[in-house]
Amino acid sequence: MTDQTLIILGATGDLTARLLLPGLGALLAAGHVPGLTLIGAATEDWDDSRWQQRVRESSGGSPATRYVRADVTRAADLRTVLAAADGPPAIFFALPPAVTARACEALLEVDLPEGTRLVLEKPFGVSAETAAALNSLLTRLVPEERIHRVDHFLGKATVLNILGLRFANRIFEPLLNNTHVASVEIVFDESLALENRAGYYDNAGALADMIQSHLLQILGLLAMEAPISLAAAEFRDRKADVLRATRLWDDDPAACSRRARYTAGSLSRLAYADEPGVDPHKQTETLAEVVLAVDTWRWSGVPFRLRSGKALGDTRKEAVITFKKPPRVPDGLHGCDQPDRLRIGFGPDRISLDFNINGPGDPFELDPVSLGAEFGPGDLPPYGEVLRGVFDNDPTLSIRADVAEQCWRIVEPVTAAWRAGKVPLQEYPAGSRGPADSLLDG
Numbered sequence: 106m107t108d109q110t111l112i113i114l115g116a117t118g119d120l121t122a123r124l125l126l127p128g129l130g131a132l133l134a135a136g137h138v139p140g141l142t143l144i145g146a147a148t149e150d151w152d153d154s155r156w157q158q159r160v161r162e163s164s165g166g167s168p169a170t171r172y173v174r175a176d177v178t179r180a181a182d183l184r185t186v187l188a189a190a191d192g193p194p195a196i197f198f199a200l201p202p203a204v205t206a207r208a209c210e211a212l213l214e215v216d217l218p219e220g221t222r223l224v225l226e227k228p229f230g231v232s233a234e235t236a237a238a239l240n241s242l243l244t245r246l247v248p249e250e251r252i253h254r255v256d257h258f259l260g261k262a263t264v265l266n267i268l269g270l271r272f273a274n275r276i277f278e279p280l281l282n283n284t285h286v287a288s289v290e291i292v293f294d295e296s297l298a299l300e301n302r303a304g305y306y307d308n309a310g311a312l313a314d315m316i317q318s319h320l321l322q323i324l325g326l327l328a329m330e331a332p333i334s335l336a337a338a339e340f341r342d343r344k345a346d347v348l349r350a351t352r353l354w355d356d357d358p359a360a361c362s363r364r365a366r367y368t369a370g371s372l373s374r375l376a377y378a379d380e381p382g383v384d385p386h387k388q389t390e391t392l393a394e395v396v397l398a399v400d401t402w403r404w405s406g407v408p409f410r411l412r413s414g415k416a417l418g419d420t421r422k423e424a425v426i427t428f429k430k431p432p433r434v435p436d437g438l439h440g441c442d443q444p445d446r447l448r449i450g451f452g453p454d455r456i457s458l459d460f461n462i463n464g465p466g467d468p469f470e471l472d473p474v475s476l477g478a479e480f481g482p483g484d485l486p487p488y489g490e491v492l493r494g495v496f497d498n499d500p501t502l503s504i505r506a507d508v509a510e511q512c513w514r515i516v517e518p519v520t521a522a523w524r525a526g527k528v529p530l531q532e533y534p535a536g537s538r539g540p541a542d543s544l545l546d547g
């Protein structure tokens with residue numbers, strides 16, 4: 106591999122310290138980017154040694170690195186940053202979306218070195234229209250295959266394990282269709298509350314923060330047809346097919362969505378609306394649910410229920426495939442009518458298959474059993490996995506332009522119905538299980 110330069114715009118920020126540098130550290134420790142030059146750029150008046158200390162503390166490594174003080178929305182400053190690069194740069198925008206857009210506009214006035222890659226964080230725009238505008242700006246800078254729109258869920262080993270679970274054995278795949286599956290749930294309920302992220306979160310909310318991005322990617326993997334290979338074109342085409350076919354259940358945003366925000370409770374002293382930096386009139390939701398239809402031959406008629414919430418007492422991070430009942434249980438067998446379920450856990454990382462068999466004791470009485478397997482952690486944390494794709498020039502795990510737009514297209518009618526007041530903003534105490542009238546199964 107040739108020498109590489111990673112330029113982090115927004116180097117002094119929280120994302121860089123909490124996720125990016127630890128991911129990079131894991132990659133360095135695994136020997137993936139031996140000739141790396143790292144350049145940190147931000148407006149703060151830091152010097153090389155303060156930055157190097159940040160890199161050491163957060164990444165656990167000490168790559169060749171320097172700090173360039175720069176206003177990254179000015180072309181002249183960006184030229185100075187790029188002049189410090191050694192080898193084809195990957196420019197990581199660890200910046201709020203509005204600043205990223207301005208930095209990209211400034212880059213139009215800069216001659217970008219051959220092989221430059223652009224790495225962007227979510228959210229990619231705030232609607233299909235704004236995502237399309239950002240996408241067309243980006244493709245004026247570099248070709249699409251050099252644009253990495255990061256969704257760190259695609260770097261999670263368990264999310265990627267969905268591919269092995271589905272396509273590397275003959276057991277499950279023949280059952281994963283509308284003949285056998287009653288419903289699919291993708292749930293990411295967190296105990297974390299706002300964590301001082303009001304500046305970002307109060308403009309996003311649970312629908313954009315989790316469902317439009319991460320959970321739709323999981324849906325893409327769960328529902329896609331088998332790709333011929335994991336080459337970027339194959340994998341991303343199959344995922345795009347599914348997301349293009351996805352729409353709201355019955356095209357009825359009011360009936361198939363729920364929104365709520367937490368009030369004070371055991372997991373948060375403050376109600377969301379009272380958290381510093383939150384504008385309560387924005388009515389930002391901290392919990393969102395939607396029911397989607399995947400209108401393909403395979404999945405037509407099967408509801409996909411997606412939900413994510415913060416400050417919930419019952420942490421639940423999993424995809425659950427619920428199977429239809431057997432056509433007929435012989436008379437004489439009785440006692441258990443729970444449906445069969447395949448669960449894929451995203452922390453703890455495990456799968457389990459729950460089904461009914463004759464249990465111990467009375468052989469005519471059915472009992473539920475569960476076959477399970479734990480997944481060990483992946484070699485790399487999600488950001489390490491995503492960065493590996495950037496350094497290898499492999500966009501497989503990046504979100505393609507059209508998919509970013511499709512994911513907004515799917516949720517936009519919900520946002521519109523919420524804005525029009527067609528779905529009430531419910532409340533739930535922090536630490537509870539969320540509002541009572543959930544759209545989930547149980």
Ligand code: BG6
Binds near residue numbers: 295314
């Ligand atoms: C982030 C969201 O993208 O993903 C957070 O902005 C969320 O709100 C987080 O908590 C969950 O991901 P992980 O990997 O930390 O479980």
